[in-house]
Amino acid sequence: MIHKLKKRRGIPAGPLRVIGSRAQRPGPAVETLEIVLKCDSFGTVEAVTTLLGKIGGREVEIKVIHSGVGDVTKNDILMALTGSRLVAGFNVGLAPRLEQWTKEHGVEVRLYNIVYTLAEDLGALARSLIQTEPEERILGRAKVIATFKSSRGSIIAGCEVLDGVLAHGRNFRVVKAMGPVFTSRIESLQVEKRPVREVRAGQQAGLKVTGFVDVRVGDYIECFDPPVGRRSSAWSPRGAVLRFDENA
Incomplete structure (x- = not known):
């Protein structure tokens, strides 16, 4: 019953x-x-x-x-x-x-x-x-050692790369004493007025900053890859039978 x-x-x-x-x-x-x-x-x-x-x-x-x-x-x-x-x-x-x-x-x-x-x-x-949680990856860091006027709404930041690399097309931010103040993408890099794809530690280059003109000597430029999605290799059921035999 x-x-x-x-x-x-x-x-x-x-x-x-x-x-x-x-x-x-x-x-x-x-x-x-x-x-x-x-x-x-x-x-x-x-x-x-x-x-x-x-x-x-x-x-x-x-x-x-x-x-x-x-x-x-x-x-x-x-x-x-x-x-x-x-x-x-x-x-x-x-x-x-x-x-x-x-x-x-x-x-x-x-x-x-x-x-x-x-x-x-x-x-x-x-x-x-x-x-x-994913983490952003810092690719390179440079110090602004000079600034030059450019077109309206833009400025050329003369930078000395301290470590890593600054690369065309990658993200960068302007960092002042109080922290990051502007973020964009590197659209123009020049070494002695010649366009280049990247500059490495020890090199000097001009980086065009568009949309933010308050870049000063002593500021820093960080080139970085932003975090993408959430990193996870989480297990999920496969709809199967798995055997963990000591003789396997």
Whole structure:
């Protein structure tokens, strides 16, 4: 009777049980890898759950949203859809024709028989979820040693390159004592009135600044590449079964 009631209410039958969510941590947002865990015994489930709870830190955690004993089944695939679409199995196998289900539902199943391999692998997956903010790249830095009048709304900044490179077409900014005051793109570089594509450390060049004429001797020019997008190599489920066997 209990078995029938579970089916009517949409609760999968079997030994699966829900593991309570960890209390939310104060501070910055924490990336969470939510998994379904299947093991060969309840004792192993408890041990592996405890081990996974110790992985991570202030930025990432692994949360077991459901766990159970025995082979990975269709119910596990459906439960994984409520989390990160990942099922981790330790010393267990697969129910018949389950690989097709993983493909159809986009759920990844990872099977292990060494607990440390399981911990290291899932830890790496969790850490890959941490979003890393991109950083701009400073290409070169120069000091303004002279200024020359140019066309209206423009000025030529005579620069000595201190390090790196100033390159035509790249971004630059004018930096004063209080910080950056103007940003644009290098449209003209000249060495002894000859157009050049780039100048390097130790060289002097004239850089045309258009749209900002308050460039003074002693200011600095920074050439840089701006950050592009967010750098992330985050794991995502492949809809497949992966086996991490000690004999592989």
